[in-house]
Amino acid sequence: MSWGRKSALHYSCVWEDADVLCHALEPVAQGRRLLSISSAGDNSLALLTLDPCEVVAIDIDPLQLAALDLRSRAFETLDHAGVLAFLGVHEGCDRLAVYQRLRPALAEPSRVFWDSTPKAVHGGIIHFGRFERYIRLFRAIFPRRARAAFGRLAEVSTVAERARIYDEECDGFFWRVVTSVGFSPKAISTFDYHRRYFDDVTVSVVRAMRARLRHALTAAPWTTSPYLTYFLTGNYSPGALPLYLRPQYHGTISSRIHRLSLRRLDVADAASLGRFSGFNLSNIFEYVGPAAFDTTYQGLLAASEDEARLAYWCTFSHQTPRSVSSRVRSLAVAARLHERDRVGSYESFHIDEVCGEIYSQNFAGLMNTMSTKRVAD
Numbered sequence: 001m002s003w004g005r006k007s008a009l010h011y012s013c014v015w016e017d018a019d020v021l022c023h024a025l026e027p028v029a030q031g032r033r034l035l036s037i038s039s040a041g042d043n044s045l046a047l048l049t050l051d052p053c054e055v056v057a058i059d060i061d062p063l064q065l066a067a068l069d070l071r072s073r074a075f076e077t078l079d080h081a082g083v084l085a086f087l088g089v090h091e092g093c094d095r096l097a098v099y100q101r102l103r104p105a106l107a108e109p110s111r112v113f114w115d116s117t118p119k120a121v122h123g124g125i126i127h128f129g130r131f132e133r134y135i136r137l138f139r140a141i142f143p144r145r146a147r148a149a150f151g152r153l154a155e156v157s158t159v160a161e162r163a164r165i166y167d168e169e170c171d172g173f174f175w176r177v178v179t180s181v182g183f184s185p186k187a188i189s190t191f192d193y194h195r196r197y198f199d200d201v202t203v204s205v206v207r208a209m210r211a212r213l214r215h216a217l218t219a220a221p222w223t224t225s226p227y228l229t230y231f232l233t234g235n236y237s238p239g240a241l242p243l244y245l246r247p248q249y250h251g252t253i254s255s256r257i258h259r260l261s262l263r264r265l266d267v268a269d270a271a272s273l274g275r276f277s278g279f280n281l282s283n284i285f286e287y288v289g290p291a292a293f294d295t296t297y298q299g300l301l302a303a304s305e306d307e308a309r310l311a312y313w314c315t316f317s318h319q320t321p322r323s324v325s326s327r328v329r330s331l332a333v334a335a336r337l338h339e340r341d342r343v344g345s346y347e348s349f350h351i352d353e354v355c356g357e358i359y360s361q362n363f364a365g366l367m368n369t370m371s372t373k374r375v376a377d
Contacts, residue, residue, distance in 0.1 A: 012129030014042035018243035025278040032277040041068025066110035088124015143174040162218040216344025225342035268299035281312035
């Protein structure tokens with residue numbers, strides 16, 4: 001296999017809160033099968049802490065699977081400090097030498113890709129993605145006044161005081177210019193996949209993203225969030241690591257790596273892998289677009305056990321196919337979990353529960369009764 005010049009890893013980190021995801025899927029995970037959109041692999045590894053019998057990570061992009069493959073081999077071989085050093089969280093190892101130790105266990109496509117990108121391995125693979133490079137560029141043009149204010153935000157204990165600092169010291173003319181460029185759909189789509197939801201957004205993307213960042217930075221000290229810490233500093237910190245990299249979970253994940261399998265597959269074809277009790281769907285519905293939404297959702301339902309949970313994020317819009325409204329119900333706990341989300345860029349988080357056959361029949365009967373009553377009236 002040969003990777004062309006345009007081949008690039010889109011994400012080298014996952015930008016959905018693993019703590020929120022694990023709380024959402026914990027009730028249906030133990031001893032059962034979970035399906036996970038791979039992306040860079042962070043949250044697929046985090047799901048192993050829930051003690052499922054299997055986590056199947058899927059992606060249509062082989063490079064994203066290569067990112068998870070290399071992470072998995074690192075967990076399989078290295079201790080916690082070694083994993084952090086190899087991935088790029090801190091210094092302390094010859095990463096190319098470590099890669100040579102891990103290389104034989106990689107799948108052939110992963111090995112070919114990482115062999116072709118030694119600079120990525122040398123620099124730490126969590127910093128290599130196109131989206132992470134977009135963040136790095138965005139961070140480089142932060143106004144000096146805003147940089148200083150960000151530091152003070154982390155030291156203040158109250159939401160009101162953090163909000164005051166943000167409004168008075170961050171949110172000035174230059175910050176608005178920077179965010180107007182950095183948060184524009186064109187800029188984001190240049191470094192990321194084309195996000196189809198931008199095509200139909202009726203609100204100001206820049207204004208919405210700016211408001212979400214303000215909330216994320218002021219709701220709690222940003223140093224408690226691995227995602228904001230990376231966004232503002234270019235790396236994680238010992239006190240702000242994503243769930244899969246926290247020391248208390250290293251042994252658990254390492255011992256369960258054999259329960260993780262990787263498949264190159266479209267999520268709409270998930271039923272070909274059997275049935276699952278829980279789904280980590282990232283924000284997949286915003287990428288497939290309205291035309292393919294029903295097909296994708298129906299494919300997921302075909303792969304779902306009764307009472308399975310489908311967990312996913314939305315940036316600007318949320319839809320549920322009318323054709324399956326009798327088979328799923330939205331769980332209110334998702335909104336409460338979203339309040340704890342420390343990424344800050346998503347408008348909403350959703351958990352759809354697949355209803356059993358009896359519930360679906362009762363729902364259909366109720367709807368028929370209501371329809372008959374309306375006709376009679």
